[in-house]
Amino acid sequence: MEHWFLLESSFGFSKRGKGLPTASRPAAVGNWIKSYRNERTDNIPKGVGGWKGFGTELLQWWRTMNPAWRTPSPDGTFYHSTEERGDWGALDVQGANxxxxxLGCLIWWHQRAAEASMIDDRWFIMNQDLDWVLKEQLKEKGITLKKPCTD
Incomplete structure (x- = not known):
């Protein structure tokens, strides 16, 4: 969340702009957008099925929207490669879309898994990958990352 917040704040929390690709997007995202995002992210919108199926849908969407230079692993998650770089393309998006x-999808997926008392390692990997992408975009835009607080 912190890295998303930093990226969005650097653009003044723009409400408009291009959106992420809709190819392979889970139906729940469209339902959430159609409701004008009135449903909070902790309320699961229509279209979110079981934790496993929704996780697979989200990973497919994530795979589809990532640039071709990022290579997914067989389970659909991505390796964090610091050697290969390219244009962020469709992932260079700010604003409500x-x-x-x-992030909403990750919350809904986690809630469904928690309801079923299940842990899905793919959720943790996807969460880490999204954070990595956000940090890489911050670096590319010259935005300094805050150092973590230590006690």
């Missing part, structure tokens, strides 16, 4: 939808 950007990463907020992906």
């Amino acid at each position: 950007g990463f907020l939808s992906v």
Whole structure:
């Protein structure tokens, strides 16, 4: 959340702009957008099925929207490669139609898994990958990352 907040704040929390690609997007995202995002992200919108199926849908969407230079692993998650770089393309999106939808999906997926008392390692990997992408975009835009607080 912190890295998303930093990226969005650097653009003045724009409400408008291009959106993430809709190819392979889970139906729940469209339902959430159609409701004018009135449903809070902790309320699961229509279209979110079981934790496993929704996780697979989200990973497919994530795979589809990532640039071709990022290579997914067989389970659909991505390796964090610091050697290969390219244009962020469709992931260079700010505003209400950007990463907020992906963050919402991660919350809904986690809630469904918690309801079923299940842990899905893919959720943790996807969460880390999204954070990595946000940090890489911050670096590319010259935005300094805050150092973590230590006690």
